[in-house]
Amino acid sequence: MSIEREVAPEQAGFDARRLARLDAHFARYVDDGRLAGWQLAIARDGRVVHSSVHGHRDAEHALPVEPDTLWRLYSMTKPVTSVAAMMLWEEGRFELTDPIAEYLPEFSTMRVYDKGSASQPYTVPAAEPIRVWHLLTHTSGLTYGFLHTSVVDALYRKAGYELTMKPGADLAEASRDFAALPLLFQPGTAWGYGVSTDVLGRLVEVVAGMPLPEFIRTRILEPLGMRDTSWSVPRDEKRLAALYVPGPDGRRLRYDALGDLAFEEPTAPAGGGGLISCAADYQKFMTMLLNRGAVEGGERLLASRTVAFMTRNHLPGGADLDTLQTGGFAETTFEGVGFGLGFAVVRDPVPARVFSSPGSYYWGGAASTAFWVDPVERLTVAFYTQLVPSSTYPIRPQLRQLIYTAMTD
Numbered sequence: 001m002s003i004e005r006e007v008a009p010e011q012a013g014f015d016a017r018r019l020a021r022l023d024a025h026f027a028r029y030v031d032d033g034r035l036a037g038w039q040l041a042i043a044r045d046g047r048v049v050h051s052s053v054h055g056h057r058d059a060e061h062a063l064p065v066e067p068d069t070l071w072r073l074y075s076m077t078k079p080v081t082s083v084a085a086m087m088l089w090e091e092g093r094f095e096l097t098d099p100i101a102e103y104l105p106e107f108s109t110m111r112v113y114d115k116g117s118a119s120q121p122y123t124v125p126a127a128e129p130i131r132v133w134h135l136l137t138h139t140s141g142l143t144y145g146f147l148h149t150s151v152v153d154a155l156y157r158k159a160g161y162e163l164t165m166k167p168g169a170d171l172a173e174a175s176r177d178f179a180a181l182p183l184l185f186q187p188g189t190a191w192g193y194g195v196s197t198d199v200l201g202r203l204v205e206v207v208a209g210m211p212l213p214e215f216i217r218t219r220i221l222e223p224l225g226m227r228d229t230s231w232s233v234p235r236d237e238k239r240l241a242a243l244y245v246p247g248p249d250g251r252r253l254r255y256d257a258l259g260d261l262a263f264e265e266p267t268a269p270a271g272g273g274g275l276i277s278c279a280a281d282y283q284k285f286m287t288m289l290l291n292r293g294a295v296e297g298g299e300r301l302l303a304s305r306t307v308a309f310m311t312r313n314h315l316p317g318g319a320d321l322d323t324l325q326t327g328g329f330a331e332t333t334f335e336g337v338g339f340g341l342g343f344a345v346v347r348d349p350v351p352a353r354v355f356s357s358p359g360s361y362y363w364g365g366a367a368s369t370a371f372w373v374d375p376v377e378r379l380t381v382a383f384y385t386q387l388v389p390s391s392t393y394p395i396r397p398q399l400r401q402l403i404y405t406a407m408t409d
Contacts, residue, residue, distance in 0.1 A: 001228050002067035003041050003280040005051050010408075012044040018406035019050050025402060026395075030055035033251035034393060035368075036244055037065035038385040041279045042403060045378045046287040046296065051279070057241035057386070060254060067279070070233060070240045071384040072262060074273045074365030078197045080285065081271035082136055082342025084204050084216050086306055089132075093207045096136070096341075099129035100199070103206045106179035112141060113182040118154040123182045130187045135200040136341040137314050139324075141183030143194035152184045161195070163258065165268040171212065174268045175202040184326065188316060191324040191339060201271020213269045223295055224288060226281040231274050235263040240276065241386045243367060252387060273366065279384060282371065286380040289361075289373050311361045311375075313338025313345050320347065333397075354397045355404035370396045377407070 009016040022040070029035040037055025041048060053065040089096065094103065101108040107130055111123035126141075134140035145156030146163050159177055160166030166174065178199060184192050201212045208215045213231050221229050233240050243259030244252035262276055288295055293302030302310075315324055321334035321344065335351035337344050343361035362372030368390040371382040383399055 001278055001280040003048060003051050003278075003283055004067065005049065006047040007044075007049055009049050009406075012047065012049045013409035014042075014044075014049055014406050015408050018402075022050075022399075022402040022406060023052050023054065025398065027054050029393070029395075034246070035385050035387055036242065036252055037069075038383065039065055039067070039069060039071070039279050040384075040399075041283055041380075041382050043283060043287070043380045046290060046380075048283070057239070059252070060242070063238065065241070066239070068228070068239055069384070070228065070237065070276055070278050071369060071386065072241070072243065072259075072365065072367050073275045073277050073282070073369060074367055075363060076282070076365045076369055076371060077271065077273050077275040079289075079342045079363060080216060080220060080275060081197050081201050081204065081212070082310070083302065084212075084220060084271075085132070085136065085200050086302060086310060086341065087219060088204060088207050090303060090306060094132055094203075096131070096133040098132050100132060100135065100203060101129060103203050104175055104179070104199070106176045110141075110179065110187075111182050112186055113150075113152050113184060116151065118151050118158065121151055121155065121182060126183060126187060128187045130183075132200075132203070133314065133341070134187050135196040135203070137339050138191055138193055138196050139188050139315070140194070140196045140199070141185045141187050141190075141192065142178060142196045142199065143184045143192050147193070150184060152182055155181050164261065165198075165266070165270060169268050171198070171202045171205060171268045171271075175199055190326045191315060191321055192326050195272060197272035197342075198268075198270050201269070204271070211269070212271055220285075220301065221281075223299055223301060224281075224284045226277065226284055229275055229277040229281045231269045231276070232265045233262055233276055237263075239278075241384075244387050245389075246387065246392050255388060258388065279382060282382055283380070286371060286373055286382065290375065290378065290380055310341040311343055311345055311359070311373075312340055313347055314340050318347075320351075322351075352397075355400045364390055364396060366390055368392065368395055370399065372400075379403075 036059040042050040110126040116122040247253040292304035292307040336348040346360040349356040357376035360374040364370035368387045
């Protein structure tokens with residue numbers, strides 16, 4: 001499904017010449033070989049103001065990025081899984097303060113890393129159970145194996161979990177494996193990026209009594225009309241963008257070893273990073289959030305007050321991520337940024353020196369994709385590309401800088 005401009009920039013409070021400057025800036029990323037291609041969609045009040053593409057979805061086969069190109073969302077899946085969980089919460093199926101061991105008993109006796117090496121870690125009992133809100137806010141103590149910054153993430157790699165799930169494991173087995181590993185910190189005392197949303201996806205499965213992909217498909221994707229969003233694509237799907245990594249000279253290198261996983265139905269569909277989608281589909285998801293849970297012309301996925309609650313800062317004491325972060329995740333600056341139930345939330349844009357509105361919420365994916373929703377400006381933005389890791393270039397702050405300075409009202 002393609003995404004096209006629906007309203008002239010001037011009618012929506014944008015300067016068309018400044019939007020062209022935005023495209024020219026990111027075109028240079030392609031022209032000098034840093035990116036293969038990209039797609040950008042900007043909307044205001046749910047109507048697309050600017051839709052542009054540049055470069056190739058598959059540079060080696062000279063296939064251009066097109067309006068219906070399919071992209072790997074990676075961690076832009078996390079907000080979708082978080083919405084799924086909160087839909088069940090609205091039904092009274094669990095409380096945010098419930099220990100997750102009530103639904104996933106493997107988490108009943110957690111231990112926390114204290115000192116020692118990966119071969120001889122010393123752990124202590126968890127003083128607090130992991131609760132549902134800890135999963136939604138990444139304050140559970142669970143981590144990622146690919147971070148390479150702690151003894152605990154080394155233990156994840158040793159258990160078979162680094163960039164992907166352990167081969168052959170389903171979500172139930174992965175959840176048991178995570179529960180058998182020590183936590184990076186005591187639950188609720190810090191913020192650490194990790195498999196929390198994958199475990200949340202397993203909790204959705206148990207509470208809903210159906211596989212996570214089925215719940216997300218029937219309760220979110222189908223009501224929103226997201227027909228091009230899935231957990232894998234056929235091998236002959238030509239719309240899927242290839243995957244790249246930066247080479248030693250800064251120019252992209254193709255990365256089929258990871259990219260080809262998109263052609264395989266996952267045994268453990270990761271709630272934290274499994275979806276493939278197109279710009280038109282994810283625009284529908286963002287518009288639903290901007291409309292505080294309402295689907296345009298259809299049903300309501302979440303109550304307006306639920307979305308408002310999800311997009312407040314839920315970190316202990318109202319702290320910034322910059323203060324509470326542990327585990328070495330350095331995707332972008334987190335000064336003035338908190339975390340809600342599935343999203344980073346801007347408290348104050350000044351400390352990070354990056355344009356935004358207080359109350360904006362966002363996240364991004366490992367292949368350098370990014371999105372945000374600005375309720376103050378009634379703005380949604382999504383940028384899609386195909387370079388791992390996402391910390392390679394300052395794409396996200398540059399997007400904010402160039403988009404907000406293109407606004408005229």
